[in-house]
Amino acid sequence: MYLHGDAEWLDAAARLAIRARPLSRPNPSVGAIIVRDGRVQGRGWTKAGGRPHAEAVALAQAGPNAAGATLYTTLEPCAHASPRGPTCADLCSAAELKRAVIGLEDPDPRTAGSGIARLVAAGVAVTVLDRPPVRSSLAGYLCRARYGRPHVTLKLATSLDGCIALENGESRWITGEDARRHVHSRRAMADAILVGGETWRTDRPSLDVRLPGLKARSPRRLVLTRKAAPGGIEAIGSPSGIHQLGDVQYLYVEGGAQTAAAFLQGDLVDTLHLYQAPVLIGAGRQALGDIGLSDLAAAHERWAVSDSRQLGSDRFTAYERIRSA
Known part of the structure; x- marks a missing residue:
């Protein structure tokens, strides 16, 4: 009743x-x-x-x-x-x-x-x-029960024209401090965080939580690579490897264009977090590589806005994947 x-x-x-x-x-x-x-x-x-x-x-x-x-x-x-x-x-x-x-x-x-x-x-x-x-x-x-894998959030920080870095690879910092603090708050809600091998080798990101009072909430660190992982970080050979992550319920992916594309092409992204800075880069590195889309009609009505807010000068938008029952 x-x-x-x-x-x-x-x-x-x-x-x-x-x-x-x-x-x-x-x-x-x-x-x-x-x-x-x-x-x-x-x-x-x-x-x-x-x-x-x-x-x-x-x-x-x-x-x-x-x-x-x-x-x-x-x-x-x-x-x-x-x-x-x-x-x-x-x-x-x-x-x-x-x-x-x-x-x-x-x-x-x-x-x-x-x-x-x-x-x-x-x-x-x-x-x-x-x-x-x-x-x-x-x-x-529910993701673990239905799909045997964690819920995946893909985070992208881009310019207005969809770039994540300059042509020479420089990417720090496209977004401002407010957006970066928000990213750290999202990291604190994840069991594990993953980056691609190129991102790890180029930037050596700490992948921790650097907010007062939440530093102990830093997630488990993963890198998408078939090479041996450096100390303190675990290697995952392919996106499908997330099915083997045991008790991980929430995975936060901060990879580059190829890692993002691999997770999207594998139909493994449930939530998209997009941080857009009010800058134009032009001939820069795009946020996504090829995701295997051959029919434009398939690109429509697959994501729904679940949150949108201003973070300083940047815009944050969260999208939830629309899946058939």
């Missing part, structure tokens, strides 16, 4: 879930809010290392006030046994909740549907409410 306000509370839980990214790995980043009589009784998000889960944190905050309340959680409460504690489905059942509004059924076969069934058996009225903010907050987890 859908009630007025359910969507808003669930969207709020999705915003909480983002706080868990990427520290929740290998578990998904989940957000949960417990509401009774229009007031928040408890809230939580998945903690570092994947435990405790969001629902457990919210229930601990709510205490006895959870009885008769509504739980809003972005993902179906877990129902599979773990040596690290009771399942969230059991915790929720014992709390005597009145309702549970769940964003998505868990694709993990160990829980898929059984968490919901356990709540219903305990007398909890369950509503599954699929919301875009929920799917966005779980993008990495």
Whole structure:
């Protein structure tokens, strides 16, 4: 049963879930809010290392006030046994909740549907409410479940005419400080960051997070190359190698034109982050190499704007890939 306000509370839980990214790995980043009589009784998000889960944190905050309340959680409460504690489905059942509004059924076969069934058996009225903010907050987890790979964000910093460097290779700095700080904030939300071999050999980028308070959030470093990787960085022989990255849910790609083209041609990019500086370069190095497009009609209506903002003198636009169901 859908009630007025359910969507808003669930969207709020999705915003909480983002706080868990990427520290929740290998578990998904989940957000949960417990509401009774229009007031928040408890809230939580998945903690570092994947435990405790969001629902457990919210229930601990709510205490006895959870009885008769509504739980809003972005993902179906877990129902599979773990040596690290009771399942969230059991915790929720014992709390005597009145309702549970769940964003998505868990694709993990160990829980898929059984968490919901356990709540219903305990007398909890369950509503599954699929919301875009929920799917966005779980993008990495859902990508791993559906495609067996991390969610990939491709970042490009270009001039107005689509160049990423001068003809001689000089590229520092096309964009300004505000844009670069924003890039570092995106790096802090990734499990791993990847550049191409040429970028690594030419620029030796540090690929870390250099924002106050977030330096410890620097992601795992990868380079796309068939050659031996230097110390402190891992080699991936081809874009398809990202399927072997284990618990990586979010991959941030900062490669040059050939690396960007390889990921696009392999249909491996889910989100595009474009930073455009208000400069013209002319005969420079283009942002993309050949992506194998032979039919112009195939280039249309494949990306949708999800965010757009001014960062100092530069323009940031995020695009989400439009995929068929």
